[in-house]
Amino acid sequence: MSDPRLEDYKRRMDGALEALRKEFAGLRTGRASVNLLDPVQVSAYGSTMPLNQVGTVSVPEPRMITVQVWDKGMVSAVEKAIRDAGLGLNPASDGTTVRVPLPELSQERRQELTKVAHKYAEQGRVAVRNVRRDGMDFLKKQEKDHKITEDEHKKLADLMQKLTDEHVKKVDETLASKEKEILQV
Numbered sequence: 001m002s003d004p005r006l007e008d009y010k011r012r013m014d015g016a017l018e019a020l021r022k023e024f025a026g027l028r029t030g031r032a033s034v035n036l037l038d039p040v041q042v043s044a045y046g047s048t049m050p051l052n053q054v055g056t057v058s059v060p061e062p063r064m065i066t067v068q069v070w071d072k073g074m075v076s077a078v079e080k081a082i083r084d085a086g087l088g089l090n091p092a093s094d095g096t097t098v099r100v101p102l103p104e105l106s107q108e109r110r111q112e113l114t115k116v117a118h119k120y121a122e123q124g125r126v127a128v129r130n131v132r133r134d135g136m137d138f139l140k141k142q143e144k145d146h147k148i149t150e151d152e153h154k155k156l157a158d159l160m161q162k163l164t165d166e167h168v169k170k171v172d173e174t175l176a177s178k179e180k181e182i183l184q185v
Contacts, residue, residue, distance in 0.1 A: 012072075013030045016127035019127070023123075024117065027113060033059065033065075037065060038050070054078060063101060066097055077098060082100060090103075091148065
């Protein structure tokens, strides 16, 4: 993809793919990951902020996440935020450290998580297709304004479709990988 007119659309599609990967990173698989707590927002100092801005998140063992809270007064707010995040986790505090044990995933919960992963993947595909639609509209306008010829429009539209197909395939590959990771016992 060397056409400068399509580079911006490629960058936007890559951004949609990266956003999907971040969503997947927050999806629980059975192994502890610091990214698991990325969606957690803590009510602190009169506003809401990401968990990693009120403490240090670490993984001391495969089935345990710890959060070393910097301000002792924030420990209960951090616990509440993790509990209310909808991740199915039950934190316990120990001084300024909040321990978050990861329970074993049941088969039913694994199936639910794969459905969530499919939903995220579909959002990723839609984002990629929206970029394609913007690109196609731009090409139509360029042709209408006589800035490109009909042949150039067709050639660029084919390149745009090829770019879209590549990114949708990457979304599907990422989904298959995450699904395998979730279902692995």
